[in-house]
Amino acid sequence: MVIKSVNLLQEGQALAITWSNGKTARFHAIWLRDNALDPETRSASNGQRLVTLLDCPENTRIESARAEEQSLALRFLPDGKEVSFPAAWLAEHNYDRIENRPKGWTGEAISRWGSDLASAIPTVDLAAAKNDRRALAGWLGAIRRCGFAVMTGLKPESGALLEVAALFGYVRETNYGRWFEVRSEVNPVNLAYTGLGLQAHSDNPYRDPVPTLQLLACLENSAEGGDSKVVDGFKALEILQKEAPEHFDLLACYPARFEYAGSDGIRLRAKRPMVELGPDRELLGLRFNNRSAAPFTDIPFDDMATYYAAYRHLAEIIERPEGEVTFKMKPGDLFIVDNTRVLHARKGFSGTGSRWLQGCYADKDDLLSTLAAIEEELPEAAE
Known part of the structure; x- marks a missing residue:
């Protein structure tokens, strides 16, 4: 998964990614900050979060975002924290989609039978x-x-x-x-x-x-x-x-x-x-x-x-x-x-x-x- 371009939105409160296949996805700054993958935020041994949401500044925004083909480098304000996200991870966790699923739907892993x-x-x-x-x-x-x-x-x-x-x-x-x-x-x-x-x-x-x-x-x-x-x-x-x-x-x-x-x-x-x-x-x-x-x-x-x-x-x-x-x-x-x-x-x-x-x-x-x-x-x- 390759990132073609990235643009800041809402004065850094969000960003938009365009993939090489033409698809796009938007992410909020606070969501990215909360889900940072660096060892100060996540335990390297078990993946559990080491900080609480209150440790993330309430007015978190993105100062800069740089696409590096298979990753995305970010710098946050006001704390200056720098993190990087694999492009494939962002694609897997994309929440920018509209789903109008019918009542009683089941996931692809479920197969109904008679x-x-x-x-x-x-x-x-x-x-x-x-x-x-x-x-x-x-x-x-x-x-x-x-x-x-x-x-x-x-x-x-x-x-x-x-x-x-x-x-x-x-x-x-x-x-x-x-x-x-x-x-x-x-x-x-x-x-x-x-x-x-x-x-x-x-x-x-x-x-x-x-x-x-x-x-x-x-x-x-x-x-x-x-x-x-x-x-x-x-x-x-x-x-x-x-x-x-x-x-x-x-x-x-x-x-x-x-x-x-x-x-x-x-x-x-x-x-x-x-x-x-x-x-x-x-x-x-x-x-x-x-x-x-x-x-x-x-x-x-x-x-x-x-x-x-x-x-x-x-x-x-x-x-x-x-x-x-x-x-x-x-x-x-x-x-x-x-x-x-x-x-x-x-x-x-x-x-x-x-x-x-x-x-x-x-x-x-x-x-x-x-x-x-x-x-x-x-x-x-x-x-």
């Missing part, structure tokens, strides 16, 4: 992920892209899933422990061990924040049926927007309530919208769990009936066969979901046998950090 993913489920063997950083990056990248992936080759023994979580981060311990049992039997002595199917849902919507990743490992699955099922909630919301944008807006506008009081001493409650949007209207997450929904008390009377129509509409879309991917887990298999996006379920089963899974939670920021570090180390591993 039943078509069944023929191309992202899968890696545990041994490959442990011994090949590129294989691990490919698997983590698939989770970033699809919110779902499978791993094979685990030892079908208690606690084995913790080894998978350790590949990219740490287990998020909850009131359920470091891991929890998902054990079902065909003729159970306790209804907690039922073989009934479960509606597609996200886990722990009554927490704030919710666990952002869930891992489920299979130790035993000798029953007939009981297939696992996943649904891309972002794809379901895309369909909802197309079919009834007013329904999407209602679910994003008003908070729902969720609660859990199933154990002594535990009273978990959260008040969040089912559809979470960022300030720039980016789609950030979906909380959908009918079993954990508390009475909705934050929707006005005049909107409650339509809100329930929107809730039902989304539930109906989630149940459509064209949106689901089903698969049969074998002992030693594990799948992971982005719990802010991908809903998971279980088909019912009958006959003889049992189904024993173990689950744990982890955090997506750990996964994305590990992935970014590998992609920086091995650029060819980047998607």
Whole structure:
């Protein structure tokens, strides 16, 4: 990236850059001063800022700016500080753009899917992920892209899933422990061990924040049926927007309530919208769990009936066969979901046998950090 020319604007309060490709970008003096890359401003070891905004003069302006092909040299007033910015860094951090993104947009790294993913489920063997950083990056990248992936080759023994979580981060311990049992039997002595199917849902919507990743490992699955099922909630919301944008807006506008009081001493409650949007209207997450929904008390009377129509509409879309991917887990298999996006379920089963899974939670920021570090180390591993 080469800078062709640079011009001061507003008496040095800003500047304009013209690149060799003809594109332009404007930057404010205070923004440049605050983001200086010199060792007095940024730690060379960890990149953290060593000064506060109050250390930058309030009336900061640019005295001079000189383009040096692949860098930009600046001198600020009133403190006389001199800094240099790589041209490529400025291009990467350009904020001089007008973006009118639609409500519910997602970044380029996100790929929404339906039943078509069944023929191309992202899968890696545990041994490959442990011994090949590129294989691990490919698997983590698939989770970033699809919110779902499978791993094979685990030892079908208690606690084995913790080894998978350790590949990219740490287990998020909850009131359920470091891991929890998902054990079902065909003729159970306790209804907690039922073989009934479960509606597609996200886990722990009554927490704030919710666990952002869930891992489920299979130790035993000798029953007939009981297939696992996943649904891309972002794809379901895309369909909802197309079919009834007013329904999407209602679910994003008003908070729902969720609660859990199933154990002594535990009273978990959260008040969040089912559809979470960022300030720039980016789609950030979906909380959908009918079993954990508390009475909705934050929707006005005049909107409650339509809100329930929107809730039902989304539930109906989630149940459509064209949106689901089903698969049969074998002992030693594990799948992971982005719990802010991908809903998971279980088909019912009958006959003889049992189904024993173990689950744990982890955090997506750990996964994305590990992935970014590998992609920086091995650029060819980047998607």
